[in-house]
Each structure stands twice: as C-alpha cells, then as structure tokens.
Amino acid sequence: MAQCSGVQSGHGTTIAIELDPTGAQGVFTTIAQLNGDISWGFNRPEEDVTPHEEDIDSWVLGVFSRDPLNFGINYIFNAPTHQATTVGSSHGLLGKLRTNDCFGFRLRGPAGADGVDEWLASGQVQAFNATSPVRVGARTADCTIRASGPMLFDGELQD
Amino acid sequence: MANCYLEIVAVDRPFEFDVDDNGRTVFSINFEVVAVWPNDNLEENLVKIAQDAGVSLTLGTNAFISSTAPIPTGDGPYVFVLAQPGIGTLETHNGNKQERPSAQVLVRGKPFTAARARAFEMFRALDGVRNLQVA
Secondary structure, eight states, X not given: OOOOSSSXXXXXXXXXXXXXXXXXXXXXXXXXXXXXXXXXXXXXXXXXXXXXTOSSOOEEEOSOEEOOEEEEEEOOTTOTTTOOOOSSSOOOHHHHHHHTOOEEEEEEEEEEETTXXXXXXEEEEEEEEEEOOSSSSOXXXXXXXXXXXXXXXXXXXXX | OTTEEEEEEESSOOEEEEEOTTSOEEEEEEEEEEEESOOOOXXXXXXXXXXXXXXXXXXXXXXXXXXXXXXXXXXXXXXXEEEEEEEEEEEOTTSOEEEEEEEEEEEEESSHHHHHHHHXXXXXXXXXXXXXXXX
C-alpha cells in the first residue's frame, strides 16, 4: 500500500538519541514510548533598526535560533533511553541530564530515512519532569532537549 | 503484551439496578479499563482477577460472560461480566497502544443481601487493580 502524497498524519514521528556519544558517531536509538504532540520551533530574533527620518519600520533578523525541543514519554525507569543511571557511557535522558552530556539527536518524520524528512543536531537534556498519577494514568515525563551548534535539515548543513 | 492491565477503576460503587423476572435483585458496577494492546479476553480476565482476589467464582456455574450466556433460575448470586465500548485507543509514535474498554459487572441474587455482598466483593476485587499481567 503506497504512502499518501501531500499532507501527512504526524503519527509515527520519532526522536532518537546517541546513547553513547563517546562511541561511534551517528548511532541513534529511538526514544521509547513517545506520547503526545512533538513540537520544535525555529526563528530568528529581531532588531528594530527604524531610523528617525522614516515613517515605516525596518528590521534586521539575527542568527538562526532553535526553540527547546519539548516532548513527552510514558516513563519506564529502566528503559535504556529513559533511565537515570550514569554507570558506563550509555545514558538515557535522565542520565544525560545528570551528566550534562552533549550528544547527537535526530527528529524524523513518519516516513523519514537517512537524509529524508530528518533533522539532526547536537544538544543536551535541559529538563526532565516526571509525573506519577495517583489514580488514573500512566507514569509519564516531559522532557526538553536544547540544541546547540550546527544542524542538518534533510542532509543540508545549517551553521 | 497480552492480558496486561495498567489499571481497572470503578466508575461507581455497586448500585441496585433492577429486580429480574425471578425476583432476584440485580446490582450493577461499571469499570474503566486501560489495557496494553492487544486485549481480546477482557471478560475472562476480569473473572480471573476476581477469582485470584478470593471471590468464589466458577466460569459457567456462577460467573458468566457475554450476552448469550443462559441465565440460571436459582437464587445465585450470579455474576455477569460484559465488555462495553469504552473510548478510543491511546497511542505512542512508536506504535505502542493502550486500549480503553469499559466493563459492566451485573450480579443477580436472592435475597438482596446476598446479591449486595457478591457485588461488593467484585467491586473490591477489581477496583484499583494496577499493572497486572493475567496469567
């Protein structure tokens, strides 16, 4: 059965991380149990450069900037991509927050592949907020990765 | 992972629902369920969970599933477990799914106190079950 062309369902978008950034580069493991919507924004900060002698505004846009990447997971304490342990060099999200590792990560669309519908960047885990409902609902965590430095959009470099 | 239940939560306490044609009091309890997909045996699993919690049930004798089960004529109490539609499935991007059926447990019995006692046994056995794999 062929894929739809044009508009796509967002279901099946994945985020993958380098569990061991000290090992071979580009070895990604998909974060388990991604729930909820995944949102990542890009922008350029603005500077108002309107001179006194003009009656219309002028702006200069600054450097290409990334919003924090926020996503949710159904938290499994001993899942390799979630766990808090810092033993060894392979760390899950909470472990990476503890060690402040810088690592490669990948956001891929539902039908993404190497260099296709794929964003690659380096960054660090900035936040990990775990929730255990008292009555109804799975154990979850809201996570944030902060990108830093050059990144690739579908194989094209942005630096 | 089949027959794995994240939670079984009673929506209400047992309440007197009806008096049937044999003069037996009918109690009803409704449950919301979250189960790891695929989950095809909810009715049997609820009976099994109640049995393991100490409720004296034998499927086909004093516990029945599905609307086609013949209703015995004795005083009971008799337990009927019926799956209900529930609400839509929860999903992750990775393909993990959680089904969210609901279930109704009916207890028919005479006298009233016997039906009520069995209804509360079922209520206490099932309400608040969490993270349980039914063997």
